[in-house]
Amino acid sequence: MTIAELAEQTGKIEHTYQVSPEVYHAFQSCSGDFNPLHTDVAFAQSKGFNDCVMYGNILNAFISHFVGMLLPTKEVMIQSQDISFHKPVFLNDQIALEATVDTVSEAVGIIEFKLKFRRISEGVKPELVAKGHVQIGLLK
Amino acid sequence: MERSEIYEKLNEIFCDVLDLDEVHLTDASVADDIEEWDSLSHIQLIVAIEKAFGIKFTSLEIMKWNNVGEMVNSIIAKKQ
Numbered sequence: 001m002t003i004a005e006l007a008e009q010t011g012k013i014e015h016t017y018q019v020s021p022e023v024y025h026a027f028q029s030c031s032g033d034f035n036p037l038h039t040d041v042a043f044a045q046s047k048g049f050n051d052c053v054m055y056g057n058i059l060n061a062f063i064s065h066f067v068g069m070l071l072p073t074k075e076v077m078i079q080s081q082d083i084s085f086h087k088p089v090f091l092n093d094q095i096a097l098e099a100t101v102d103t104v105s106e107a108v109g110i111i112e113f114k115l116k117f118r119r120i121s122e123g124v125k126p127e128l129v130a131k132g133h134v135q136i137g138l139l140k
Numbered sequence: 141m142e143r144s145e146i147y148e149k150l151n152e153i154f155c156d157v158l159d160l161d162e163v164h165l166t167d168a169s170v171a172d173d174i175e176e177w178d179s180l181s182h183i184q185l186i187v188a189i190e191k192a193f194g195i196k197f198t199s200l201e202i203m204k205w206n207n208v209g210e211m212v213n214s215i216i217a218k219k220q
Contacts (some may be wrong), residue, residue: 079183105190107197108183137183 001073003138007104007111009072016096016120017062019054019089027058054089056130059117063134066099066115075139079110083132087119094120095129102133110137141219146193146212153192157184167209193219 001009017023028034036043037053044052060083067078089095096118103112112135118126147165154163158176171177177185189211190196195218205211 079180103187103191105183105187105196107190107199107202108186109199110183110187112187135184135187 001075001138003104003106003109003111006071006073006076006138007101010099010101010111010113012098012100013066013070014096014098015066015070016094017065019058019091019093019095021091023058023061024054024091027055027061031055031057049088051090054091054093056083056085056089059083059085059089059095059130062095062097062117063115063132066097067134067136071136073138076136077139079135079137081132081134083115083130085130087127087129089119089129093129096120096126099134103135108137110135112136141216143212143216146215149192150189150208150212153185153188157181157188165208167207167212169208170206189215195219 028038033055037047037049038055039052041052060081063081063083064078067076068074098116098118099113101111102114104110112133115132115134116128117130119129120126150165151163154160154165154174158174158181160174160176163174171182186197186202193215195215197214201214202211205214
């Protein structure tokens with residue numbers, strides 16, 4: 001598959017993730033980050049949040065899933081990614097990822113996707129919680 | 141577009157992509173001259189240059205460049 005074919009076949013991809021207790025604990029164990037903002041409800045509430053704030057980098061793990069599992073080819077590798085966090089994410093939030101092709105360079109064999117993460121819940125307008133980009137290259 | 145204007149823009153792009161305080165590219169500049177200019181950052185540079193100048197290179201074209209001067213020649217040719 002060429003980079004142009006991948007861009008054409010991909011276009012826009014949407015996928016919904018859940019920040020489940022399993023995801024939360026797996027990320028906590030992997031990162032070793034036990035900061036009270038993520039682990040102590042009283043601390044989080046004292047800082048103005050309703051509950052423990054989930055690790056922002058869980059969303060980066062979702063990007064990893066998007067690239068590794070949702071693209072129409074497995075012959076891909078992440079070259080770079082950036083993300084900005086606009087709203088806190090909480091346990092059991094449903095997060096919809098929307099990835100659209102932003103830049104394609106056939107010269108260096110990369111596609112850059114624009115990413116938007118929105119919290120979704122029934123009867124409520126989806127809320128943008130994070131956005132960013134991921135640049136992937138095709139493996140040779 | 142004047143060659144000097146292209147260099148001015150390229151210096152900005154290189155500083156931004158390679159996170160340099162300043163750089164003074166010349167026709168003879170090559171990747172070995174700049175520690176941060178490795179194969180991955182080369183990809184980021186090409187993408188940034190394509191975006192900034194509104195042009196597209198081919199893989200064959202970029203493989204032929206021996207120095208920044210040859211890259212600038214390609215940019216000038218595409219901007220004409």
